[in-house]
Amino acid sequence: MLTGFGVALSHMISWHVLAGLIVGILVGYLVGAIPGLTSSIGIALMVPFTFALSPVVSIVMLVTLYMATEYAGAIPAILMNTPGIPAAAVTALDGYPMRLRGEAGTALTMSILSAAFGSFVSTALLIVTSTSIASVALAFGPAEYFAIAVLGLSLVSSLSGSSMLKGFIGLFFGLGIGVIGTDPLDGVSRYVFTDGLLSGVTFLPALIGLFAMSSVFSMVEHAAEAPEALKSLPKISGQFGLMRPYLGTLTRSTLVGYLVSVIPGHGAVISAVVSYGLQKRLSKRPETFGHGNPEGLVAAETAANASVPGALAPMLSLGIPGSASTAVLIGALTLHGVQPGPLLFDKNPEIPFSIFIAMAVTMPFMVALGLGGARLWVRVTQVPKSVIAGLVAAMCMLGSYASQNDVFSIYITIFFGVIGYAMKKIHVEPAPIVLALVLGYLTESNFRRALLSSGGEYGVFVHPVPMLCLVAAVAVLVMPMIPRPGAKKALAVS
Amino acid sequence: MAEPSSAGRERFGVASEPTMRLSAPVLDLIGGLLFLATALWLWFGAASIEDTGQGLNGPAGFPRGVAILLGGSALMLAIQGAAALSGRRLERPVTVQRPMSVLAAIMLVILYPFLLHWLGYYAATGLWLLPFFWISGCRSPLLILGCSVGFLVFTKVLFETVLGTPLP
Structure with missing residues (x-):
């Protein structure tokens, strides 16, 4: 492990990495503060700008963007009751009532310090667990990788939105799109009706279309809605003593956030909801939750931010995404010629260890920006949707073109943008499609390799590790269907 | 299908425009049929994939599997939409502002x-x-x-x- 850190440090001691880190944080704050833009959209839009950069600088920039977005969503949630990202809705439950009581500065200070604690401790857990899981996974063959890919695909259940059936449709549609191009084993062309599709549907333009371009059309649709007016902007300061009474909440919420998000598909929202519900149950004043109890704010914000390193654990050690954002990160790494998974720690140790170092180093910058810049970030929410829509649309076109240096990729972005918008209207979410695009190749190629190596015997999938993964996949599929009374109660408070 | 709504008021400097309201079951039915068409395209397209003599484990096996899964789910969605239409259940309409x-x-x-x-x-x-x-x-x-x-x-x-x- 020490060697890994040494290799990473040798790659990281340059102004490029520091610049990447700062740009990542700034863009992340910007994206997080704008309601409607999520970390997945931010990462997808940013990837094309990383092509000229080294993989280490790129991944540092993208991971810090991810972290900063997950925190910054809390700023408009507390000040305007408008969550910048979905997980911040739980923060708003107590953050906004605190602001109405005139304690906005305290709420913002507590949120950034909770986020910093959750993220920092969770990063330490990530370092320990991901290296251990990866060393075990090194012994895996195609059957195990197939089962792991199926486990990854099973997180469709938690990315489906309101309808599981529509989630499955999105997943199968994505798998169908993924088979276009050259077959992974025999090199045979499949469904190639134009030369542009010879190498398949290129991932990044499809991603930009599904997430960013489709949200442009939604912004055009809602351009008439004026943003919530700002009343007064609070001053916040680094009063670290504020957090002393909440040390137990911080520790508990960090553990909850990390452990929940390690399970693929259980990202920031579920972490925040579970942590909030647990804290309410343990609190001496549960009746004040939802009315501005700082415990609720601390529990939600700590868990949501602890979930970022948690979601990175399956991505780094097994190559399967823990959330929609990490699915996009996998795509970004693949475009840089880096394949996430257990071999990553041997082949490209500078990547995972750079991520670990960046996550730890980012924290002081994030706290400084959070404490000093909240007044600025909240002003971002006042930018009209009409302006954001135009700029994001232009960024989509530019990013898509730059990703391949080919106009055909713009056609792919437009196709997926229109399809993504139409699908959202019938409640088919884009995340399962992205999941399929990321894992489809891995699933098919390893399934066929496993059968080839076993001489066509399906018994190869009945060995302990594949069986365990396949059973876990079924469990991950079924779990979201089981009602969580605690979570319902927690959200009902609002 | 289109009617004026509160969202159509002159607000934030944006010109007024009626909101379009679409029946959710109709959209489910149309969506289901379109996905079914995609599944059929995958299924019949698999016939033109060069056969390497490996049957299910060949290059056409996976697309065929995906076509069956997508077709089955799409059919269920279309049936759900049709059932909701014939049952005349009250469903919240899908709106498209501007x-x-x-x-x-x-x-x-x-x-x-x-x-x-x-x-x-x-x-x-x-x-x-x-x-x-x-x-x-x-x-x-x-x-x-x-x-x-x-x-x-x-x-x-x-x-x-x-x-x-x-x-x-």
Whole structure:
């Protein structure tokens, strides 16, 4: 492990990495503060700008963007009751009532310090667990990788939105799109009706279309809605003593956030909801939750931010995404010629260890920006949707073109943008499609390799590790269907 | 299908436009049939994939499997939509606010690659952004011009100066 850190440090001691880190944080704050833009959209839009950069600088920039977005969503949630990202809705439950009581500065200070604690401790857990899981996974063959890919695909259940059936449709549609191009084993062309599709549907333009371009059309649709007016902007300061009474909440919420998000598909929202519900149950004043109890704010914000390193654990050690954002990160790494998974720690140790170092180093910058810049970030929410829509649309076109240096990729972005918008209207979410695009190749190629190596015997999938993964996949599929009374109660408070 | 709504009021400098309301079951039915068509395309397209004599483990096996799964799910969605329609259950309609603007935005987006091909990046993007901001609801000529020029300067600096990547 020490060697890994040494290799990473040798790659990281340059102004490029520091610049990447700062740009990542700034863009992340910007994206997080704008309601409607999520970390997945931010990462997808940013990837094309990383092509000229080294993989280490790129991944540092993208991971810090991810972290900063997950925190910054809390700023408009507390000040305007408008969550910048979905997980911040739980923060708003107590953050906004605190602001109405005139304690906005305290709420913002507590949120950034909770986020910093959750993220920092969770990063330490990530370092320990991901290296251990990866060393075990090194012994895996195609059957195990197939089962792991199926486990990854099973997180469709938690990315489906309101309808599981529509989630499955999105997943199968994505798998169908993924088979276009050259077959992974025999090199045979499949469904190639134009030369542009010879190498398949290129991932990044499809991603930009599904997430960013489709949200442009939604912004055009809602351009008439004026943003919530700002009343007064609070001053916040680094009063670290504020957090002393909440040390137990911080520790508990960090553990909850990390452990929940390690399970693929259980990202920031579920972490925040579970942590909030647990804290309410343990609190001496549960009746004040939802009315501005700082415990609720601390529990939600700590868990949501602890979930970022948690979601990175399956991505780094097994190559399967823990959330929609990490699915996009996998795509970004693949475009840089880096394949996430257990071999990553041997082949490209500078990547995972750079991520670990960046996550730890980012924290002081994030706290400084959070404490000093909240007044600025909240002003971002006042930018009209009409302006954001135009700029994001232009960024989509530019990013898509730059990703391949080919106009055909713009056609792919437009196709997926229109399809993504139409699908959202019938409640088919884009995340399962992205999941399929990321894992489809891995699933098919390893399934066929496993059968080839076993001489066509399906018994190869009945060995302990594949069986365990396949059973876990079924469990991950079924779990979201089981009602969580605690979570319902927690959200009902609002 | 289209009727005036509160969202259509003159607000935030954006012109009024009626909101389009669409029946959710009808959309489910149409969506289900379109996905079913995609599944059929996958299934019949698999017949033209070169057979390497490996049967299910060959290059056409996985697409066929996906076609069956997608077709089955799509059929269920279509049936759900049809059942909801025939049962006349009350379903919340799917609304599209500012439908003409959304349609115009989609048309403009489709036009962009052609403009790029004919005019090159800077002229095409400049010409394209002006109406796009307008369609998005931006009504200040100064803001539209400022954002368009600002974006072009940003891309020029970033791509040609910092990244060293020329744009078409």
